[in-house]
Amino acid sequence: MRLLSQGAEAEIYTIRFIGNKVAAKVRGRKKYRVEELDTELREGRTRREARCMERAHRAGVPVPRLVACSRFTLYFEILEGVVLKDLESIPEGVPREIGRVLAKLHDAGMIHGDFTTANLMLAENGLNIIDFGLSEITKSVEGRAIDLLLIKRSLGKGYPSLEQSYVKSCSEGDVVVSKLKEIEKRGRYQIRTIT
Ligand SMILES: Nc1ncnc2c1ncn2[C@@H]1O[C@H](COP(=O)(O)OP(=O)(O)O)[C@@H](O)[C@H]1O
Ligand SMILES: [Mg+2]
Numbered sequence: 001m002r003l004l005s006q007g008a009e010a011e012i013y014t015i016r017f018i019g020n021k022v023a024a025k026v027r028g029r030k031k032y033r034v035e036e037l038d039t040e041l042r043e044g045r046t047r048r049e050a051r052c053m054e055r056a057h058r059a060g061v062p063v064p065r066l067v068a069c070s071r072f073t074l075y076f077e078i079l080e081g082v083v084l085k086d087l088e089s090i091p092e093g094v095p096r097e098i099g100r101v102l103a104k105l106h107d108a109g110m111i112h113g114d115f116t117t118a119n120l121m122l123a124e125n126g127l128n129i130i131d132f133g134l135s136e137i138t139k140s141v142e143g144r145a146i147d148l149l150l151i152k153r154s155l156g157k158g159y160p161s162l163e164q165s166y167v168k169s170c171s172e173g174d175v176v177v178s179k180l181k182e183i184e185k186r187g188r189y190q191i192r193t194i195t
Contacts, residue, residue, distance in 0.1 A: 004078075009045070009133060017075055022067050025049075025074045042072045045133045050074055052110055052135035059108030061101055062128045079130075081123030085116070085154070095158035097127045099165030102147060105129065107171055111136050111143035116154040141172070145179035152180075 004023060005012040013024045027042040029035075050069040053076070057063050065077040084090060098120065105112060112119070113134030121128045136143065148166065152159045167173035 014078060015075075017067060020067075021078055022075050023064070023078045025076070027072045046072050046074060048135060049132040052132040052137065055108060055110060055137065056105055056129065056132070059104060061104050061108065062126060063132075064128065064130060079121050079123040079128055081121045081128070083118060084120045084122060085118040087122070090117075090155065090158050091122075094122065094127065095155060095162040096165040098151065098155070099162040099167075100169045101127055101129060102151070102162075103166050103168075103170035103173065106144050106147070106176070109137055109139055111138055111140065112147050113143075115147040115150045117151070118154070141175055141179050142183070144172075144176045145183055148176060148180050149183060 001024075002014045003011060004014050010025050010027045013026065014021055015024050016022075027046055029042075030038050033041070046069065050066060053063050053066050053074075057065065064079055066074065067077065068075040084094070102112075102115065112129065112132065113136060114131060115129075119129065119131040121130055148163070151162065155162060163177060167177060170176065
């Protein structure tokens with residue numbers, strides 16, 4: 001068992017599972033939280049992440065394949081690739097691809113909830129969305145607009161072509177972009193932080 005990543009909310013290990021190397025995303029106990037709330041959060045987020053990964057996969061959104069799931073741990077396919085945030089520059093064509101996969105996710109009736117370059121991986125099969133821990137099954141236009149807002153802030157200059165391909169691929173893209181503009185005008189949106 002090797003530690004792949006130590007996040008604020010979970011640790012990811014590589015393990016052997018029925019002969020294959022897979023990732024185990026473990027939500028461990030957080031001592032600073034009241035135990036009851038802690039259990040509820042870890043269990044709820046694990047269940048939500050599993051459900052959303054499966055739903056996204058069924059809709060044709062590129063995500064790591066889920067292998068198994070227990071109360072506080074998800075087991076999924078390891079992608080050979082790199083997180084976009086770690087790249088010095090974003091390769092040509094990638095912003096357009098992000099727009100397309102986000103449109104597909106939203107059209108599948110869900111939002112990501114933490115849609116930044118830290119949660120997108122460029123792998124052998126192309127762009128993949130990871131980390132569904134804050135995802136929700138909802139058709140909320142505001143929720144969709146916040147996904148766009150987060151990627152706009154984290155991507156920077158590649159954003160216009162992302163938005164263009166999002167609007168082209170998404171059934172309600174125009175409505176979402178109008179909502180995004182409205183949120184930006186309000187100028188009060190605070191990025192959600194991990195509890
Ligand atoms: N399927 C995967 N294959 C390879 N590396 C992964 C995979 N999923 C996550 N990682 C690595 O682990 C890191 C944290 O994963 P993530 O699911 O975003 O957890 P956190 O909730 O801690 O942000 C990612 O930035 C990436 O480097
Ligand atoms: Mg993450």
